């Protein structure tokens with residue numbers, strides 16, 4: 459460990475833990491095998507705190523905090539699993555489901571989808587909000603890949619991996635509110651992109667079936683993320 463980095467001691471779910479001052483609550487919880495659900499976070503990419511699924515309680519604070527972007531603090535007491543948190547997490551998942559068009563039965567990622575997996579883990583069997591059924595486009599103009607905005611949960615992993623790992627910055631975010639979506643080359647069709655290298659990293663970090671490779675069966679939709687641990691190790695060395 460860098461000798462200049464200080465260590466903070468605190469509690470997670472009553473367990474005494476210690477973390478470097480540059481770590482987040484999620485980092486330390488993961489190191490100790492304490493599960494916190496995540497969606498936008500992916501080890502190896504910068505955390506942005508977009509999905510809020512990793513919300514935790516910190517004793518003495520009324521607001522819930524996203525564990526993936528909350529730095530550790532000396533003496534803090536974190537609660538990762540309470541009825542209140544479970545309710546919020548289920549509600550957030552339900553909102554993600556109704557905001558898009560997630561029809562698992564006909565989705566290319568059925569069985570390999572993090573949204574579906576989280577719903578199963580957190581016990582979301584139905585939703586309490588009206589479905590929006592948004593009219594979203596599918597861009598199949600790329601020779602190898604497809605983006606189906608119906609299944610996008612705006613985690614922005616594709617934007618970050620393309621920028622931080624591939625260095626192409628093909629993906630970006632456009633619009634706001636319910637109309638926000640990821641775009642390639644300033645909203646040019648993906649197939650006409652002048653910056654896309656065709657590496658497919660965006661496809662492999664996508665948690666749902668929003669980005670997928672043409673010509674692959676559902677069983678072949680496994681995500682290959684072997685390039686991420688290397689980047690993480692390099693960052694830690696710095």
Ligand code: FES
Pocket residue numbers: 495496497498499506507508509510511512513524525526527
């Ligand atoms: S995983 Fe922390 S906000 Fe999405």
